[in-house]
Structure formats: structure tokens, C-alpha cells
Amino acid sequence: MATPAGLADRGFLRLLLLSGVIGVPIALVCFFFVGLQHELQHWVWESLPHAVGYNRAPWWWPLPALLLAGLLLVPVLTRFPGHGGHVPADGLMSGDPIGPRDLPGVILAALTVLPLGAVLGPEAPLMAVGSGLALLAARSAGPAASKVLGTAGSTAAIATILGGPLPAAVLVLEGAAGLAGARTAMLLLPCLLASGAGALVFTGFGHWTGLSIGALTLPDVPKEGTPDAGDFLWGVPLAVLIAVVIACGHRLGRATAAWTGRDAAARTVLCAVAVGGLLAAYALVTGRSPQEAALSGQATLAQLAAAPGAWAVGTLLALVVCKGLAWAVCLGSMRGGPIFPALLLGAAIAVAASGLPGLGAAPALALGLTAGMTALTRLPVASAVFTGLLMGNAAVAQMPLILVSAVVALVTVEWLPERSG
Incomplete structure (x- = not known):
């Protein structure tokens, strides 16, 4: 097999070596960043x-x-360089990688809003930290090499909370699918090497220090057999419904971003108060802790996966409405990652419907996770891989439904009317 042009070039090999090296310090910084965030949140x-x-x-x-x-x-939004990072409603990989100059604002924004209850995940700030540190190490590199190293740094950082380098690498590969084959390989290989080295260090420090590393995991999931006709009968329309809900929340987030952009100071505070009101409303309506609707949703998703039958349908619907609206407002006004709450929303909708005749809890959870992430990212392969890793051995039997859900969710969001803004 012929080697893609450029892969044997000495400059690229040096770039590859540097990518592996920078994954280690990036993982260490991300470890302490996530650990501090979790301590503040607790x-x-x-x-x-x-x-x-x-x-x-x-x-x-x-x-x-x-x-x-x-x-x-x-x-942070009005005075710091970079305005605290990318607006979450613009997507996880929007714009150029964050540079070193913008890092203080990104870190301060994340450690401010995420522990205090913003309905966003840590993935976007971590990617910004990774790219900023990588670009700091590549100050003498050319523009093309700097862009690759910045992406590799982002991938190494996000791999720490996505369960390993594989889903992060697939995310980058699918996101770069518009590139030619050789160019895609030259972007993917540094990302894969950096995230692999970083994940090893990140996980090792977690065992050594005993601190929570903050990776999204589902320790317990429902275990059922291969999906049958009933699971697909309900699964397809559920994937459509989840995609519509996520797409509507995303569009509301973009509208919120346009609204807050005209008067960031006053309107950001108003949005924050509105989010607090929605989280309080969930607690009042359900009699449960507002923490379930706040934050990224990692802990709530783990509870839902471990005991889906313990959640009343009304509670799940209240969670979808209150957390979904709060997530949409945060997408356009706060700083953080958009994916983790979308996963919980998709799972909550599907599990709420798992009592339908012929639909099991495990298939519902699988299709909900996949459809939620696909509808937001429009990356069906990365979403299917991530769901498979989250559910572990239980995903093997659910893989046909996972793949179908990813396709249905993607087709649904593509067929919806064109987004504004």
C-alpha cells in the first residue's frame, strides 16, 4: 500500500513526535482543571x-x-481577550483553536459558571485548554503546523472525558471528512497520538491521587437482548422526536446568543437568572433536588442509566422541559460544552417512553444517547462509537438500533427548515 504523500516527510514526523509529547502536559493540566471544577461543584x-x-x-x-x-x-465576557471562549451555540469545534492569550478568560469563565450550575459540560473549555497549551508549545512552528498542533491539543484534552482517545479521534476524523484522504490522515494521526499519550497520563493520575477525573461513564446500564421489531417500531419515531427537541433547543440557543450579543452585560445576567428559575421550577414541580437539572448532567445520566425504572414519566418530562430550556439559554449566554446535556435530554426522552409495549429500557437508553448527540453534532459515526463505549458490553446487542438511530436523527435535523443566524 502506498504511503500518503507527506506522511514520510521529516517535518511531519517531527510534528507527530511533538504531538505525542504535548499530550502528556496537556493531560496533567486537564486533570487538575477537571479535579478543581468537580471540587468546586461538590x-x-x-x-x-x-x-x-x-x-x-x-x-x-x-x-x-x-x-x-x-x-x-x-x-470575563466584556474585558478578557477571547471573551471566555467560543459561544456554545456555535458548536464544539467552531472557529479557530483557542490561543494562549485567550486561555485565562476561558479557564476563569469555566470555573465560574460550570460549578455554579450552568447547564453545560466541560468539553469545550477542556478543548480550549488543550489547544492553547499546544499552540504555546508551537510558537515557532508555521501556520499549518500550528493549526494541526492546536487540533491535536484539543483532541488530547477532550479524550480525557470521552472515555479514551478512540471517540475523540473519530470525532476529529468525522469533523474533518471534507478534507482529502491524505490531508485527513495528516490531521488525524497527531490527534490520535496526542490523545493516546494524554489519556494514559490522565487515567494514571486519577488512580494515583484518588481524585475524580470527571470522565463521562455509566457504571451500570440495563442489560437486555437483541432489539426486536417493537424496539425499532418505537425507536425510529423516538429518534425523530429527540432530534427535533435537540434541534429546537440549539436554535433557541443561537437566538439567545444573538440577543445577548447586543448587550452582553445586562442580558447575560438576565439569562443566568432565567436558568436559575428553570432549575428551581424543576425542583418545585417534582419535589426532587435541583441539582438533577443543573450542571452538565453527568451524574443524573449515570443515575438514570443505573435505575431507569425508578424515574416517573412525569419527572422525566419535567427534566426534559426545564433542563432543555435552561440548556438552550446557556448555549447562547454562558460558556461551556454543549454535548453532555444533549446526551441526558435524549436519554430522558427515550427512557420516558420505555414503558411503551415492546420497547425495552436498554434499547431506549441506547437510541436516546445516540440520537441526542447526533442531532447536536451531526456526526453519526462519532455518536454511535461514543454510545457504544458508554454502554460497554450492553451496546453489542443494541448496535443495530444505535446505527439506525444515528441515521434517523441526522436525516431529521437535515430535513428541518434552515437554521436562522
Whole structure:
């Protein structure tokens, strides 16, 4: 087999070596960044309520927390270089990689809004940290090499919370599918090497220190056999419904971004208060903790996957409405990653319907995760791979439904009317 042009070039080999090397410090920085974020989140939502006499965060807890998040975020948006990073509604890989100059604002924005309850994930700030550190190490490289190293740094960072380098590499590969074959390989290989080296260090430090590494995992998932006709009968329209819900939330996020862009200071605070109100509404309606609707949704998704039957349909629908609207507002006003909440929303919709005749909990969870991520990212292969890794051995039997759900969700969002903005 012929070697793609450029892969044997000495300059590219040096670039590949540098990609493997930078994955190690990027993983270390990401480890402590995620660890600090989780410690702050635990303090805000668990330690502090206990300290003031509550068994759990009361229903009104999100109101002052999100107000504070908005007030602290405004100076970052208006005064720091880079305005705290990319707007989440623009997508996970929008724009050029974040440079070193913008890193302080990105880190400060993430450590401000994510622990205080913004309905966003840590994936976008981590990618920004990875690209900024990589570009700092590649200051003497040319523009083309810097862009590859910046992408490799982002991939190494996001691999730390996506369960390993494989889903991160597939994400990059599918996102770069418009490139020619050789050019795609020259982008993918540095990303794969950097994320592999980084994941090894990140995981090792997690075992050594005992700190939570923050990767999205599902320790327990429903175990059922191969999907039958009933699962596909309900699964296809459910994938359509999930795609429509996620697409509508994304569009609302883009509209919110356009609205806050005209007066960032006042309108960002208003959006933060609105998010706090939606999270409080979930707690009032369901009698459960507002923490379930706040934050990225990692913990809530793990609880849902472990015991889907323990969630009433009404509770799941309230979660979808309140968290979905809060997520949409955060997409256009806060800073963070858009994917993790979309995964929970897709799973919640599907599990709420798992009581339908012929639809099992495991197929519902599989199709919900896949459709939710596909509808947001429009990357069906990466979404299917990520769902498979999340569900582990249980995904083997569900793979036909996972693939069909990915295709149906993608076709649905492509057939919806053109997005505004």
C-alpha cells in the first residue's frame, strides 16, 4: 500500500513526535482543571447546603447560584481577550483553536459558571485548554503546523472525558471528512497520538491521587437482548422526536446568543437568572433536588442509566422541559460544552417512553444517547462509537438500533427548515 504523500516527510514526523509529547502536559493540566471544577461543584451543591442545615440543595438554591454565575461571567465576557471562549451555540469545534492569550478568560469563565450550575459540560473549555497549551508549545512552528498542533491539543484534552482517545479521534476524523484522504490522515494521526499519550497520563493520575477525573461513564446500564421489531417500531419515531427537541433547543440557543450579543452585560445576567428559575421550577414541580437539572448532567445520566425504572414519566418530562430550556439559554449566554446535556435530554426522552409495549429500557437508553448527540453534532459515526463505549458490553446487542438511530436523527435535523443566524 502506498504511503500518503507527506506522511514520510521529516517535518511531519517531527510534528507527530511533538504531538505525542504535548499530550502528556496537556493531560496533567486537564486533570487538575477537571479535579478543581468537580471540587468546586461538590462544595456549591453538596457541602455548602449541608453546612447551612439542609440535607440537599433546596429548591431555591439555583437562583442565587446562577445570579452569581452571571455577575462573575460578565467581566470575563466584556474585558478578557477571547471573551471566555467560543459561544456554545456555535458548536464544539467552531472557529479557530483557542490561543494562549485567550486561555485565562476561558479557564476563569469555566470555573465560574460550570460549578455554579450552568447547564453545560466541560468539553469545550477542556478543548480550549488543550489547544492553547499546544499552540504555546508551537510558537515557532508555521501556520499549518500550528493549526494541526492546536487540533491535536484539543483532541488530547477532550479524550480525557470521552472515555479514551478512540471517540475523540473519530470525532476529529468525522469533523474533518471534507478534507482529502491524505490531508485527513495528516490531521488525524497527531490527534490520535496526542490523545493516546494524554489519556494514559490522565487515567494514571486519577488512580494515583484518588481524585475524580470527571470522565463521562455509566457504571451500570440495563442489560437486555437483541432489539426486536417493537424496539425499532418505537425507536425510529423516538429518534425523530429527540432530534427535533435537540434541534429546537440549539436554535433557541443561537437566538439567545444573538440577543445577548447586543448587550452582553445586562442580558447575560438576565439569562443566568432565567436558568436559575428553570432549575428551581424543576425542583418545585417534582419535589426532587435541583441539582438533577443543573450542571452538565453527568451524574443524573449515570443515575438514570443505573435505575431507569425508578424515574416517573412525569419527572422525566419535567427534566426534559426545564433542563432543555435552561440548556438552550446557556448555549447562547454562558460558556461551556454543549454535548453532555444533549446526551441526558435524549436519554430522558427515550427512557420516558420505555414503558411503551415492546420497547425495552436498554434499547431506549441506547437510541436516546445516540440520537441526542447526533442531532447536536451531526456526526453519526462519532455518536454511535461514543454510545457504544458508554454502554460497554450492553451496546453489542443494541448496535443495530444505535446505527439506525444515528441515521434517523441526522436525516431529521437535515430535513428541518434552515437554521436562522
